[in-house]
Amino acid sequence: MTADVWLPIPPDEIDGLPEGPEYRFWNGGETFPADPADCAFYVVPYMKPSPLCVRPLPRMSHVEVVQTLSAGIDHVEPGLGHLPPGVRLCNARGVHEASTGELTLALILASLRGVPDFVRAQDRGEWLGGFRPALADKNVLIVGYGAIGAAIEDRLVPFEVARVARVARSERTTARGPVRPLTELPVLLPEADVVILSTPLTETTRGLAGADFLSRMKDGALLVNVARGQVVDTKALLAELETGRITAALDVTDPEPLPREHPLWRAPGVLISPHVGGPTSAFLPRAKRLLVDQLNRYVNREPLRNVILTTGASTG
Numbered sequence: 001m002t003a004d005v006w007l008p009i010p011p012d013e014i015d016g017l018p019e020g021p022e023y024r025f026w027n028g029g030e031t032f033p034a035d036p037a038d039c040a041f042y043v044v045p046y047m048k049p050s051p052l053c054v055r056p057l058p059r060m061s062h063v064e065v066v067q068t069l070s071a072g073i074d075h076v077e078p079g080l081g082h083l084p085p086g087v088r089l090c091n092a093r094g095v096h097e098a099s100t101g102e103l104t105l106a107l108i109l110a111s112l113r114g115v116p117d118f119v120r121a122q123d124r125g126e127w128l129g130g131f132r133p134a135l136a137d138k139n140v141l142i143v144g145y146g147a148i149g150a151a152i153e154d155r156l157v158p159f160e161v162a163r164v165a166r167v168a169r170s171e172r173t174t175a176r177g178p179v180r181p182l183t184e185l186p187v188l189l190p191e192a193d194v195v196i197l198s199t200p201l202t203e204t205t206r207g208l209a210g211a212d213f214l215s216r217m218k219d220g221a222l223l224v225n226v227a228r229g230q231v232v233d234t235k236a237l238l239a240e241l242e243t244g245r246i247t248a249a250l251d252v253t254d255p256e257p258l259p260r261e262h263p264l265w266r267a268p269g270v271l272i273s274p275h276v277g278g279p280t281s282a283f284l285p286r287a288k289r290l291l292v293d294q295l296n297r298y299v300n301r302e303p304l305r306n307v308i309l310t311t312g313a314s315t316g
Contacts, residue, residue, distance in 0.1 A: 004038045005295065006056075008045040008069070009288065016292040018299040028052045041065045041298055043291060044076055047279060054079025063087055065304065067294060069287050070278065071096050071148060072228060073308055074201040085312025090294065093306045095286040097151035100198070100277040104152045104226050105159075107249035108135060108194055111222055111271050133220075136160040141192035143167045143208070144199025144227060145179045152196060152226075165192065169204065182208075189216040194224065201228035211236040214246065222247050226277050229254035234264060241267040251277045 004022045007014070011023035021041065024033035028045040036059035044053045046069040057066075057079035066083070067090045068076060080089065110116065112133045121128035138161050142149045145166040153164050153176060165188050166179040173179070180188065182204070189195065195217060199205045209223065210233040217223065217240075225232055229252040240246050247269035256275060258264060265272065290305075297304050 003040045004034055005041040005043070006033065006039050007043050007291070009043075009284075009291070014288050014291060016296075018296045020299050021295070026056075032056060036060045037062060039063050041067065041295065043067045044069065046070065046283075046287070047275075048075075050075040050078060054082075058082040065090065065294075065298060067291070068092055069095065069290075071100075071146075072200050074228065080311055083311045087311040088304060088307050089309050089311070090304055090306040091308050092287065092290060093147050095283065095290055096278040097147050098286075099280040099282045100148050100226055101151035101155045102280075103251060103273065103277045104196060104198070104224060105155050107224055107226070107251065107271060107273065108196075108222065111224075111247060111249045112194075116271055135194075137162050138193040139163045139165070139191055140194045140196065141165045141167065141188055142196045142198060143182075143185070144197060144205075145174075146198070146200070148226070149196075149198045150174070150176075152198060168199075185213065186216055189213065190218050192218065192221060194222045197223070197225045197227040197231050199227050199231060201230055205231050207231070207233050209233060209237070211239070214240045217246050219245055220247075222249065224249045226251045228252055229256045238263060238267055241269055244268055249273075251275055 004024050006024050006026045008027040010025050011017060017023065026033045028048045036056040039060050040063060042060060042063050044066065053075050061084060063083060065088050066076060069092045071091055071093065073089060073091055112135055114132045118128060136159060140156060140161050142152060142164060145168040156164060167182060167185060167188065168179045169182060171179060171181045197209060208231050214236055223246060232254065234254050237248060241248060249271040251273045252275050253264060264270065294304055
């Protein structure tokens with residue numbers, strides 16, 4: 001059997017790929033590049049809809065590795081039930097931290113300092129002065145303290161924030177300080193001036209920022225979502241935004257893409273970017289390095305990086 005590797009980047013554009021596999025280019029086109037049953041290592045197309053990404057999975061009867069180029073894996077989860085036992089699912093830890101960290105800081109600073117208002121005023125030829133909130137001296141809460149959450153904190157430090165609180169699924173200690181469990185959110189939310197969502201989308205985090213979560217945020221606080229749109233209850237967020245009690249900066253929304261007539265576009269105090277945390281000039285070099293490393297490990301039968309789960313393995 002041919003050991004095919006499906007890549008969403010043309011293989012001749014990736015230096016350092018190991019010899020041995022047959023490399024096939026497929027970035028979501030209608031026609032598959034070869035028989036999916038011969039694919040041993042499937043690299044999922046980046047920033048493509050979930051139905052397209054999972055389309056070949058039912059026919060990949062001999063696949064051993066499914067590698068995403070995103071930090072999240074929720075777009076491939078619907079197809080995992082079609083895979084044989086023992087398939088390793090790996091994410092792209094190490095690829096998106098820099099870009100997402102940059103955008104998070106950009107959204108925070110733009111929101112606090114009123115940059116959207118300045119852009120609109122420039123269009124009108126209006127000199128819009130006045131005092132604005134600074135990031136300095138603010139309390140920041142990061143909900144979802146994985147690699148991206150840590151990268152966000154690295155970029156917060158030079159801005160002289162008063163304190164960073166960290167929350168993840170389970171409690172632990174890091175070099176920067178303690179990470180608190182999700183169960184402590186009711187205590188931490190009222191103290192935060194900026195709440196950053198950078199958690200993966202799971203059954204636990206779906207709708208996490210709902211009415212109760214948002215109501216616990218302090219008056220004037222800023223919610224920043226660079227996770228997944230479904231982590232936030234859009235209806236509950238709209239209700240809070242309409243009161244003017246909190247503001248929001250969203251790189252992801254639910255639904256997504258956001259329809260033209262959706263009320264979130266016109267809600268007061270919201271800044272929306274169109275899911276651009278990852279796709280920057282930093283993506284391709286890091287994605288290529290990840291793939292070269294992973295494929296060399298695969299060919300040499302060395303442990304793979306970033307294994308999120310193995311199909312058929314017990315989660316208990």
